[in-house]
Amino acid sequence: MSAVIVAIDGPSGTGKSSTSKAVAAALGLSYLDTGAQYRAVTWWMLTNGVPVDDSAAVAAAAERPVIVSGTDPAAPTISVDGTDASGPIRTKEVTSAVSAVSAVPEVRAVITALQRSIAAEAVGGIVVEGRDIGTTVLPDADLKIFLTASPEARASRRSGELKGKEATDLSATREALIKRDAADSGRKASPLKMADDAVEVDTTPLTLEQVVECVVTLVEKAVSAKQGRDGENGRSSGSGRAAEGADEKAGQISK
Numbered sequence: 001m002s003a004v005i006v007a008i009d010g011p012s013g014t015g016k017s018s019t020s021k022a023v024a025a026a027l028g029l030s031y032l033d034t035g036a037q038y039r040a041v042t043w044w045m046l047t048n049g050v051p052v053d054d055s056a057a058v059a060a061a062a063e064r065p066v067i068v069s070g071t072d073p074a075a076p077t078i079s080v081d082g083t084d085a086s087g088p089i090r091t092k093e094v095t096s097a098v099s100a101v102s103a104v105p106e107v108r109a110v111i112t113a114l115q116r117s118i119a120a121e122a123v124g125g126i127v128v129e130g131r132d133i134g135t136t137v138l139p140d141a142d143l144k145i146f147l148t149a150s151p152e153a154r155a156s157r158r159s160g161e162l163k164g165k166e167a168t169d170l171s172a173t174r175e176a177l178i179k180r181d182a183a184d185s186g187r188k189a190s191p192l193k194m195a196d197d198a199v200e201v202d203t204t205p206l207t208l209e210q211v212v213e214c215v216v217t218l219v220e221k222a223v224s225a226k227q228g229r230d231g232e233n234g235r236s237s238g239s240g241r242a243a244e245g246a247d248e249k250a251g252q253i254s255k
């Protein structure tokens with residue numbers, strides 16, 4: 001069977017990273033945080049003096065940063081030009097600039113190609129999380145999930161994280177999230193949007209554990225359906241009873 005590919009998209013604070021990591025760890029899959037890659041490019045632009053509001057300057061530099069992502073869900077890594085960037089990419093400066101940088105088509109072209117090659121190399125399967133994975137990066141993913149949550153829930157989750165570090169003001173966090181979502185959803189190049197064939201999960205009333213359980217179940221169904229399809233293909237070329245058993249499971253997927 002070819003490796004399962006799971007796309008998890010949604011706005012900020014809906015639980016994409018926590019859910020994707022836990023699901024990948026539970027099922028032995030690789031994990032890719034594509035937001036971290038856009039943050040890494042943004043950090044490179046800021047540290048190299050590229051004016052992030054000048055899209056032509058950002059476009060001209062788009063191919064320069066060398067981004068490497070480690071895909072172990074237990075210890076995901078991100079480096080830029082060989083330097084660990086996991087800390088610096090989470091600062092307020094990067095968060096404020098990342099929507100402008102990620103709206104530049106030349107940046108998206110470079111990062112999208114990188115994401116596709118990482119997914120293709122993940123022989124054991126992968127969970128890829130972001131904004132445009134189901135619509136643009138991996139439109140043939142075996143399962144597409146779109147996570148949502150109320151702005152209040154998202155802001156309170158985020159300010160819980162920031163406590164003791166940077167701004168903890170709930171309404172400021174809420175405004176910043178809404179502004180970033182509007183920029184990410186309103187850009188021309190590959191905006192944040194639910195794919196037509198995605199499963200929407202509203203995480204507002206759910207604990208993280210409940211969301212993980214729900215997504216693990218959906219992935220298992222998608223794997224069964226995939227095995228069914230692979231079995232069917234095998235059977236049409238003459239591969240017998242095992243294919244028939246797998247074929248029965250194909251009806252179980254619910255979208």
Ligand SMILES: Nc1ncnc2c1ncn2[C@@H]1O[C@H](COP(=O)(O)OP(=O)(O)O)[C@@H](O)[C@H]1O
Nearest residue numbers: 012013014015016017018157161203206207208
């Ligand atoms: N269902 C949930 N209920 C409560 N807190 C959650 C839930 N899902 C995620 N969180 C918490 O919310 C914060 C943001 O989650 P994260 O996975 O980083 O979201 P995203 O990747 O969508 O921005 C984290 O601190 C995480 O532990």
Ligand SMILES: Nc1ccn([C@H]2C[C@H](O)[C@@H](COP(=O)(O)OP(=O)(O)O)O2)c(=O)n1
Nearest residue numbers: 012013034035036038098102130131132184
């Ligand atoms: N596939 C993606 C992933 C992220 N981005 C952009 C848009 C987001 O505001 C930033 C940062 O993404 P990230 O997932 O780190 O954001 P949060 O964890 O939700 O704060 O990157 C994107 O344009 N496409």
